Amino acid sequence: MPPLTTFIQAKIKAARRGTRRPEDFEDGRVPRGQRVVDHFPVLDLGARPKIKAAEWRLELSGTLEAPLTLTWDELLALPQTEVIVDIHCVTHWTRLDVPWVGVRLQEILKRARPLPEASHVVLHGADNYTTNLPLSDLLGDDVLLAHRVDGRPLPTEHGGPVRLLVPQRYFWKSAKWITGISVHTEDQPGFWETRGYHNAADPWKEERYARKY
Ligand SMILES: Nc1nc2c(c(=O)[nH]1)N[C@H]1C(S)=C(S)[C@@H](COP(=O)(O)O)O[C@H]1N2
Ligand SMILES: [Mo]
Numbered sequence: 001m002p003p004l005t006t007f008i009q010a011k012i013k014a015a016r017r018g019t020r021r022p023e024d025f026e027d028g029r030v031p032r033g034q035r036v037v038d039h040f041p042v043l044d045l046g047a048r049p050k051i052k053a054a055e056w057r058l059e060l061s062g063t064l065e066a067p068l069t070l071t072w073d074e075l076l077a078l079p080q081t082e083v084i085v086d087i088h089c090v091t092h093w094t095r096l097d098v099p100w101v102g103v104r105l106q107e108i109l110k111r112a113r114p115l116p117e118a119s120h121v122v123l124h125g126a127d128n129y130t131t132n133l134p135l136s137d138l139l140g141d142d143v144l145l146a147h148r149v150d151g152r153p154l155p156t157e158h159g160g161p162v163r164l165l166v167p168q169r170y171f172w173k174s175a176k177w178i179t180g181i182s183v184h185t186e187d188q189p190g191f192w193e194t195r196g197y198h199n200a201a202d203p204w205k206e207e208r209y210a211r212k213y
Helices: 004-016 022-026 072-077 105-112
Strands: 057-062 068-071 081-088 093-104 120-125 130-134 144-149 163-165 178-184
Touching: 057 105, 068 072, 068 105, 072 144, 093 105, 105 144
Parallel strands: 057 178
Antiparallel strands: 057 068, 081 093, 093 144, 120 130, 120 178, 144 163
């Protein structure tokens, strides 16, 4: 990988080549600095682990009263939720009205019972990717362990069989191939957060990078 500054600058330059449709931001629907795309870009570290649904496990560990491991069958047996949400990537693309199906993370957390001092989580992908969020960011009704998108099973390149979906944050917070959620009493910056990305990642505040590039 080239030095990070070069890498981020190249991404920003590429994104600026795109154009925005005025009608998308006039109604306040698209955050500043984003442009709407009609396709579904694939972005990751390149490993793309192939996980069979029957072999997928999600381990909830850390500051919990009832740590647990969830299987695919257990996930499907929980109440299923559909959300239609816009997703915003820090590399400046936005996809509108993306339909997802999955289980609300609050359902799982309810079972694992975070202890009173639990405040932050680290999301772990099977490719060793990590990203961090405050526990409170995961309690929204639109935060899913998603296993379907666009009316079909979540494809491997988008994090299938199961990924996290956190629509209220830039998309790097939505860990693909999710296999672990560790709950902590302190914040622990993840892969991109230790490499210059903003810790909080709210697209409506343009929290892209920890410093200006
Ligand atoms: N496990 C894992 N999750 C990941 C990543 C990754 O490299 N590994 N990349 C993140 C980034 S930077 C983005 S923009 C989105 C891209 O998701 P997509 O490929 O489905 O568009 O996944 C996020 N989740
Ligand atoms: Mo990203």
